[in-house]
Amino acid sequence: MRQTFVDTTTALLDADPRTALVLADISASAFAPAAVRHPDRVLNVGIREQLMLGVAGGLALTGLRPFVHSYAPFVVDRAYEQIKLDLGHQGVGAVLVSVGASYDGSQMGRTHMSPGDVALFDTLGGWTVHVPGHPDEVPALLRAAATHDDPVYVRLTTAQNAHPHAGDGGLRVLRQGRSDAPLVIAVGPLLDATLGAVEGLDVTVAYTHTPRPFDVAGLRALAAGDVVLVEPYLAGTSSAVVAAALTDRPHRLLSLGVGHADLHRYGTPADHDRWHGLDAAGLRRSISGFLR
Amino acid sequence: MSVMTATDSAPTLGPLLRRLTGDEKHGPSAHSTLDVLWVLYDRVLRVTPDRVDDPERDRFLLSKGHGPAAYYAVLAAKGFIPADWLDDLAGPASRLGHHPDRLLVPGVEIGSGSLGHGLGLGVGTALGLRAQGLTDQRVYVLLGDAELDEGSNHEAIAYAGATGLRSLTAIVVDNHSASHGWPGGIASRFTVNGWSATTVDGRDHDALEAALTGHDSHRPHVVVAVVAPKDDYVSGARSADGAGDADQVGA
Structure with a gap:
């Protein structure tokens, strides 16, 4: 995904003089060719994430469309107040593109993990x-x-499903259960594990790559009673959205995702999936326990 | 030198300030930023009320958003906002609060209040203008000496200096309010990073004008405007500005 981001953004910089890119060293070498062609719009501020977001706010105030990129914990967690004030409070937007996700960098430890990024955007x-x-x-x-x-966050990861599912971000049914079957919503790279987990269960599985704004209309059309959320970031991030959308009808909700605890463990992303119950076996346990 | 005179064309500022504060005792000298703001808007900035959306205007960013009474008074004196807005500071229907909001006040380039945001926004604004070929425009950012405590400023100072961001001028109003001071001087924090610097009496209008237009063509510029220490009039500034968070008054 990171290379796709580099290629697409490089093409945008070539095609659209409104597009700018602000970096804090991360991925700077990948954008070196673009920086040579567009030195005034490809800006590497060094390892200065507060400035990276401040510069993005200033660029946007002059009418440019800044893309801002780093590891998720650095572009979101570390620069949260700049996101809140240098973009939001000024009434301008940017496109924040992160890599690393919840624990792509598990072998680098907790400092490179950002399971809470999407929840932080919900505070704004x-x-x-x-x-x-x-x-x-x-x-x-x-x-x-x-x-x-408008403000856009794109959360890239090294995890991926076997096949892409393009679309406008609305809930897309990939496995249809009976008419009153429980609805399982898989977000982004957890789709394949989710499909593996529900094999043989009578459930509907819907996919989205755009949890915000959440497809509330699609949810209401698909939810018959029990709802399971499977999200690759902090567990419960979308619980409030789903609960608010279904206040007028009886339902049960199970929210699966990354746990809050700092595990103080390295290992691979697959290890962390297992520890957080987000591999197919763990999801199967949680979902079948909930539906029993 | 520390008093507004008729030749400054600013005889109306005192009454405008009193509309904000209801305070007859404290004159313009209670406001550390007043002279800098007046010189900027009267002599330096190429911006007028009919040009607040003109891409080719100069930009002034008040980073030190605390105690903006002087800012509002100058904006009113120059016609950016109606003077009667001054009569309801921070009221429920007021567009003017204890920290300015760019979405509420014509001519205000950034909303500020939390310290350490203006210089980064100013760097980005200067870069954005440059990227669009607007190389004659200048970006001025006003900070306080205590505001420099925030590390974000030093990210911006280092980067702007290293890249020779020549359209940027920082103004540090130094009322000696930084808790731990700046041994070696404020200007040195900038010059060591490649900025040009001028330190002037923050009440001397001619000296301010010369300093604010004293940049060269290949590096950013800082003007350190020295005024009386905060403690000399902090009680006046606090009541005049009505600021609730005493921790950052005069920062």
């Missing part, structure tokens, strides 16, 4: 959040984000 409101599950879903999301001025 107004952000579109894309969590693509396949590299081929990425270009269209980036190109669309370049055409307007």
